[in-house]
Amino acid sequence: MINKVILVGNVGADPEVRTLESGVKTARVRLATSERYFNRDTQQTTEHTEWHTITLWRNLADVVDRFVRKGSQIYIEGRLRTREWTDQAGNKRYSTEIQADDMKLLGKREGGAAPVEGAPQNYGAAQTYTPQPTPAAPVAPTQPAIQPAMEDSLDDLPF
Numbered sequence: 796m797i798n799k800v801i802l803v804g805n806v807g808a809d810p811e812v813r814t815l816e817s818g819v820k821t822a823r824v825r826l827a828t829s830e831r832y833f834n835r836d837t838q839q840t841t842e843h844t845e846w847h848t849i850t851l852w853r854n855l856a857d858v859v860d861r862f863v864r865k866g867s868q869i870y871i872e873g874r875l876r877t878r879e880w881t882d883q884a885g886n887k888r889y890s891t892e893i894q895a896d897d898m899k900l901l902g903k904r905e906g907g908a909a910p911v912e913g914a915p916q917n918y919g920a921a922q923t924y925t926p927q928p929t930p931a932a933p934v935a936p937t938q939p940a941i942q943p944a945m946e947d948s949l950d951d952l953p954f
Contacts, residue, residue, distance in 0.1 A: 798874045798875055799872070799873075799874065800871070800872070800873050800874065800875055800893050801870075801871070801872050802826060802828055802847060802849075802870070802871045802893065803828065803868070803869070803870050803871075803901065804826040804827050804828035804829070804847070804868070804869070804871075805826070805827050805866060805867070805868050806824055806825065806826060806827075806863055806864065806865055806866060806867045806868075806869060807825040807826065807827050807846065807865065808825050808865050809864055809865050810822045810823065810824045810859045810860065810863050810864075811823045811824075812856060812859065812860040819852065819853060820852070820853060820856040820857055820860070821850065821851065821852050821856050822850070822851045822852075822855070822856035822859040822860060823848060823849070823850055823851075824848075824849040824851065824859060824863065824869075825846060825847070825848060825849075826846070826847045826848075826849050826869070826871065827844050827845070827846055827847075828844070828845050828847065829842055829843065829844045829845075830842070830843050830845075831843075847892075847893055848890065848891075848892040848893070849871055849873070849892070849893045849895050850876070850892050850893070850894050850895065851895045851898065852894075852895075855895055855898055858898065858900075859898070862900055863900070867900065867901075867902070868901040868902050869898055869899065869900055869901055870897075870898065870899035870901055871893060871895050871897070871898055872895070872896050872897040872898075873893040873894050873895040873896050873897070874893070874894050874896065875891060875892075875893060875894075876891070876892050876893070876894045877889055877890070877891045877892075878890050878891075878892065
């Protein structure tokens, strides 16, 4: 089964970053994604914005703490997680969040500043480098030369 979410959006507020008693760093980011629709009847464009809560752990949380601010544009890959808790009045509450597995810093919103100088652009829970094989030089296709004796016999084919 697959549980995968991919989002590209703008951070709506500075991230909330905490370090747990165990020393593990965690961050929570509110991310806005927008879709635009054109209504042919009214000739108007409508925009719908959806807000997502992103939870990041360990190294990803550290990167968020150092480089992500309100207005930053980021790419997130992760999984949906639904939490259940009881509020102060004793009511059961639920919230759905995205637990990030990978993040890429894309910069600021249009018209904003450029990405942070020196900030790497790609972070993942497991960063590995896999060398790709070097492609061999293209080889020209070879066709057997048609011998003169065969050329004469090709004229006799019914198609």
